[in-house]
Amino acid sequence: EAAVTQSPRNKVTVTGGNVTLSCRQTNSHNYMYWYRQDTGHGLRLIHYSYGAGNLQIGDVPDGYKATRTTQEDFFLLLELASPSQTSLYFCASSDGWGQGYEQYFGPGTRLTVL
């Protein structure tokens, strides 16, 4: 069954720490996305990619890097984590880029920065 998985599911780090969130999709989709979810804001797009080696900037990219190593794998990197990055992070994938392409979401990673 096609799926989007994320690891870890929960992560606690300290201010200034280095964190990598992982996402893998078995949908054979070209597009992958990283979002953060905060109360009162819905989901906001951090970065996205349309293939291995490609990276596009989303709406809230500051403090985040990302890398797409294969069609399946997309990583979100926080090199100097700050408390403002405490959030619930979702990865998603989609088959195409036009309007109407459904995005399939992973279960989320809860990150706490102390």
Added chain:
Amino acid sequence: AQSVTQPDARVTVSEGASLQLRCKYSYSGTPYLFWYVQYPRQGLQLLLKYYSGDPVVQGVNGFEAEFSKSNSSFHLRKASVHWSDSAVYFCVLSAQTGFASALTFGSGTKVIPCLP
């Protein structure tokens, strides 16, 4: 820029009663609209989507939504709520931008079924 407004952060509804979740959008182009549901400790799942045609679209689990261009709305409805409908519901706008279609999320409405 596009936006989506869900004016109700929480809705409490008796089991068996009807439910309506409100959604208003702002977008200069032709909107493609979704409703997603997030059950506790899970990712988001698609309930239904609308692009054109019949303004009333049917989704999973007895949900339906009605699109109104004149009101810039896409309200979600269910005739009879069950306790398993306890979740957060997101109205989402798909707008063409750059290389991908950006999804703009509303802030979500938490549905809390209660005993009648």
